[in-house]
Amino acid sequence: MSGVRAGRWLIAVPMAILALATIYPLVFTTNVAMKTRHEYILDRFSPAGALRWENVASAWGNAGMAGYFVNSLIVVSCAVALLLLFGSMAGFALSKLRFRGSRLLFLGILAALFIPFQVIMVPLARTMADAGLIDTYPGLVLAYVAQFLPFTIFLMTSFYAGIPDEIIDAARIDGNTLYGVYRRIMLPMGTPALLSVGILNTLFCWNDVLISLVMMPSAENRTLMVGVTALRGQYSDDIPTFAAGVLIAALPVLLIYLFFQRQIADGITAGSTKG
Template sequence: MGGARVGKWFVAIPMALLALATIYPLVFTTNVAMKTRHEYVLDRFSVAESLRWSNIEGAWNSVGMARYFVNSIVVVGLSVTFLLIIGSMAGFALGQLRFRGSRALFLGCLAALFIPFQVIMVPLARTMADTGLLDTYPGLVLAYVAQFLPFTIFLMTSYYAGVPADIIDAARIDGNTLYGVYRRIMLPIGRPALLSVGILNALFCWNDVLISLLLMPSADHRTLMVGVTALRGQYSDNIPTFAAGVLIAALPVLLIYLFFQRQIADGVTAGSTKG
C-alpha cells in the first residue's frame, strides 16, 4: 500500500508542476493586461490594483484587431471545412477501398508529415506570386489545406480502417454507390474523428504566424496572430496593452481547449491504434 501511494506522488508532483507551468503564463499575462503602464514599470510581478478593461479596448481598436479577428475566423473556417471534406473522402478511400497504388499513396501522405514548412516556403511563395494568389484569402486557405492535409488524411485513414468491412458490403448490397456509402455510412460513423481533427486543425490554423506572415504581407489581410506581432512593435514601450492583445488572441484557443478537451485528446491518439 505504501509503495502504491509513493508511486502516485511520483506521478502527481510532476503533473502538478507541469500544470502550474502551463497556467502561470496565462495568469501572468492576464494580470499584466489589467495594469497601467506605471504599475507595470514599478513592479511587473505585483497583483493589479483593479480590473481595468481599457488596455483590452485599446488593443482591440489600436491596430485593427477586430478586422484581424474576422480575417482569422474566415480563413480558419474555410480551411477547416476543406480539410474535413477532402480528408474524410481520402481517409475513406485509403482506409476501406483497395486500388492500385493505394498503399504508396498513403505512405506518400505519411512522408509529407515529416517535411518542415521551412523547406517549401520559398517555392510556395513564388508559386503563389506567379498564380496571383499572394496576399489573397484563397491563397492562404490553399496553403493551410496543403500544409495540414497529410495530418488529416493520416488520422481519418487510421480511423476508417477500423470500420468493419461488412458494413460497407451491406451498404453496397442495398444499392448504395461509393458516394452513397461515404455520405450515409462513413460520415456519421466518422463524426467523432471529424470533430477531433477539425478542432486540431482549427487550432493549427489559428495559431499560425509563419505561413500567414509569408503569404499575406498586406496589413488589411493580416490574421490575428500576425496582428499581435504588429501590436508588439507598436507598443513595445506599453507592455500592458501588448499583453491585452495577446490575451485577445489566446482567448478563443483557451475556450476551445476548455470545452473540447476530450475530443482533442481523442484526435491526438486517433492514429496510435490500428483497428
C-alpha cells in the same frame, strides 16, 4: 509501504510546482492586461486594482486586433472545412475501396507528411505568386490545406479502417452508390474522428505564424498571430495593452482547450498508436 507513500508525496511537490509554472505565465499576462500602465510600472506582480477592460478594448479597436481576428476567422474556417471534406473523401477511398495504385498513393501521402513547410516555403511562395494567389484569402487557405492534408488523410484513413465492411456492404445492397455510402455512412460515422482532426487543424491554422507571414505579406491581410508580433513593436512602451492583445489572440484557443480536451488528446495519440 509508508516509505513508498512518502516517496509519492515527495514527487508530488515538484510536480505541483511545475503545474503552477505551467499556469502562472498566463495568469500573469491576464493580470497585466487588467492593469493601468502606471500600476504595471510600479509593481508587476500585484493584483490589478479592478477588472479593467480598457486595455482589451484598445487592443481590439485602436491596435487593429479586430481586423486580424476576422482575417483569421475567415481563413481558418475555410481551411478546416476543406481539410475535413478532402480528408474524409480520400480517407474513405484509401481505407475501404480497392483501386489501382491505392497502396502507392497512401505511401506517397505518408511521405508528404514529412515535408515541413520550411523546406518548400520558397518555391511554394513562388508557385502561389505565379497563380496570383499570394496575399489573398484563397492563397493562404490553400497553403494551410496543403500543409495539414496529409495528416488529416492519415488520421481519417486509420479511423475509417476500423469501421466494419458489413455496414458498407449492407448500404450497398440497399442501393446506395459509393457517393451515397460516403454521405450517409462514412460522414456520420466518422463524426468523432472529424471532430478530433477538425479541432487539431483549427489549432494548427489559428496558431500558425510562418505560413501566414510568407503568404500574406501586406499589413491589412495579417492574421491574428502575425498581428500579435506587429503589436509588440507598436506597443513596446504600453505593456498592458500588448498583454491584452496577447490575451485576445489566446482566448479562442483556451476556450477550445476547455471544451475539447479529450478530442485534442485523441487526435495527437492516434498517430502514435497506429503509426
